[in-house]
């Protein structure tokens with residue numbers, strides 16, 4: 001099936017480690033549109049890492065930069081966006097994303113999320129020694145917001161990345 005681009009930007013939401021960027025790059029390729037990772041946009045604009053922003057200016061400041069990065073990305077229209085794990089838990093982001101884009105929740109069990117993030121130390125909300133508990137707790141709290149997304153897909157099944165991406169493309173195209 002030849003891709004026709006996207007009528008609305010697709011916004012991938014869900015927990016740290018679920019694969020938003022990995023899958024987002026592939027999905028953007030199949031739709032032949034740009035991929036935007038809002039965390040990377042924030043880091044580039046601020047010339048500092050997410051961890052530095054959290055420690056120097058605080059989480060609230062980061063959330064403001066995140067809101068602006070999502071708003072700017074949504075305005076670029078023909079794109080797939082990977083939002084940070086906390087983004088969709090804020091009402092103003094949710095309203096904006098669902099008005100201008102298609103929200104897609106990527107989900108996975110906490111054990112799988114943990115196995116994917118445990119060797120990385122760039123996520124300020126996860127401390128090395130308690131990250132599994134923290135992930136489980138955050139997922140429990142956030143699931144009620146994540147479940148408001150228009151579409152949802154699991155990234156912890158036996159499905160290959162190619163099959164998952166093509167299933168996602170099909171479901172997203174049905175919404176157009």
Ligand code: S3P
Pocket residue numbers: 014015016017020039050083084085086087122123124125
């Ligand atoms: C966060 C997730 C991170 C990043 C920041 C906060 C969160 O993004 O935005 O560390 O609140 O879950 P990823 O989900 O891409 O790791």
